[in-house]
């Protein structure tokens with residue numbers, strides 16, 4: 001056998017010219033020289049969010065360099081979804097600045113008083129001073145499935161734009177320019193200001209100019225707003241720790257400030273009547289006033305609906321399709337809920353949280369994974385529970401813009417689900433938690449009790465007290481969405497009016513996630529369901545009405561909302577003693 005002859009390696013003229021033997025001999029051979037590495041480190045650590053700017057113009061070629069560095073960034077599936085809008089028009093900048101001023105007050109009003117004051121003291125934007133605004137927008141109109149990597153992580157296009165922004169920030173810093181990333185806008189207002197079409201979303205406004213400050217450390221740290229976490233606090237090994245409290249971020253959601261609560265009571269005491277003469281209604285009105293000192297003149301019924309596999313155990317006297325039928329009636333404004341809402345001067349929003357087939361005109365927040373019957377399998381996957389809560393938060397925030405947020409539900413079989421959740425949350429046995437639902441005979445009640453007992457045992461075996469896991473194990477679509485609505489609406493500073501057992505259980509789950517939410521709740525009514533009184537007691541709420549309602553659909557909440565509006569009018573118009 002002849003020895004194999006050695007030939008010169010054919011080196012490609014395009015692409016990677018390195019050879020395997022070179023790479024194995026010097027695995028670090030791709031590194032930059034030490035000086036470049038140090039330069040990178042300098043730029044990274046000296047990058048600052050700049051809020052004060054000189055008026056001097058930025059040369060065109062530098063603006064170009066900054067944008068080119070953004071465009072050099074990584075994007076999902078090489079989709080390059082970013083668009084850079086260069087805003088020079090002073091009038092546009094003024095309008096954006098006015099929007100940011102408004103959002104700042106809006107956010108400050110939602111924080112604990114001292115933190116709100118601190119927020120107002122911060123200089124948060126240089127929108128007026130910076131000679132240029134660069135608005136980064138993400139064109140999301142291409143179907144996600146068509147972009148490599150986006151079919152699964154659908155928001156990866158937005159993250160790509162964020163990566164572009166970081167590149168631009170570093171380049172700006174390297175040239176001595178300052179950049180400030182302002183997201184203190186209502187996104188839809190900013191989109192409207194710039195005429196963005198549907199499907200194009202902004203990531204905020206980048207102020208660009210010569211800095212009128214040269215901060216050595218992050219501004220919010222210098223102003224004692226926050227501190228940089230030690231890097232070890234953000235590194236986890238292999239998996240999330242069993243003791244979640246070690247890593248859980250603290251929330252800034254606070255109950256309405258005590259001085260507002262006291263002011264509301266003092267103010268009502270000046271009316272020409274005996275203090276507290278409206279009883280439970282007075283207490284509720286004080287709460288409305290503490291949450292919204294300017295008062296509310298309307299609101300929105302969020303009516304969430306879902307089907308429940310637990311109905312296979314014959315625990316409801318109605319067929320599953322009734323849920324979708326009732327939704328359709330509500331979309332048409334002819335369901336009990338929608339009519340009650342209109343009667344109270346409220347708008348309504350029907351949410352499909354997982355009915356058999358999507359209902360036209362309802363907002364979709366549907367679970368994606370298979371659902372279970374509580375007894376043998378979990379009601380929802382934890383991904384679905386989490387996603388539905390997030391969706392609910394957005395809806396709650398949206399509904400809050402109308403004023404009060406009233407919760408309503410439809411879901412054949414859901415009194416059984418609500419009872420199971422209540423039994424797990426309050427450690428009740430089946431006698432204390434199961435009720436008649438829409439209608440039930442003795443046999444059906446017995447089946448409900450067996451089911452609730454089994455569901456609670458399955459939950460106890462998990463040895464968890466995590467409300468999110470409970471939602472997944474024994475909940476259902478409308479419960480997850482409504483818990484999210486409570487969190488979102490309270491976060492946006494709205495009063496949340498509860499209806500029957502199911503809505504109250506959803507609210508209790510939200511309170512277990514964020515205790516401060518309790519201060520935003522009003523119990524519209526106490527229904528006929530057995531567990532409702534215990535759930536309201538746990539929430540610390542007295543119901544405005546007690547009429548043995550069993551209509552669901554937010555009817556009791558809407559009736560209570562009428563009372564609240566009427567009570568507010570009395571407080572406004574009744575003569576004063578001072």
Ligand SMILES: Cc1cc2ncn([C@H]3O[C@H](COP(=O)(O)O)[C@@H](O)[C@H]3O)c2cc1C
Pocket residue numbers: 315316317318322323326409410411412413414415416436437438439550551552553
């Ligand atoms: C026509 C109709 C409309 C409803 N709207 C709300 N519910 C109420 O009853 C259902 C729960 O009761 P159960 O657990 O006994 O099935 C939910 O849809 C609830 O909102 C209704 C029930 C019916 C029959």
Ligand SMILES: O=C(O)c1cccnc1
Pocket residue numbers: 415436437438499500501502527528529532549550551552
């Ligand atoms: O408690 C309720 O809200 C209730 C009772 C029966 C049926 N639907 C709702």
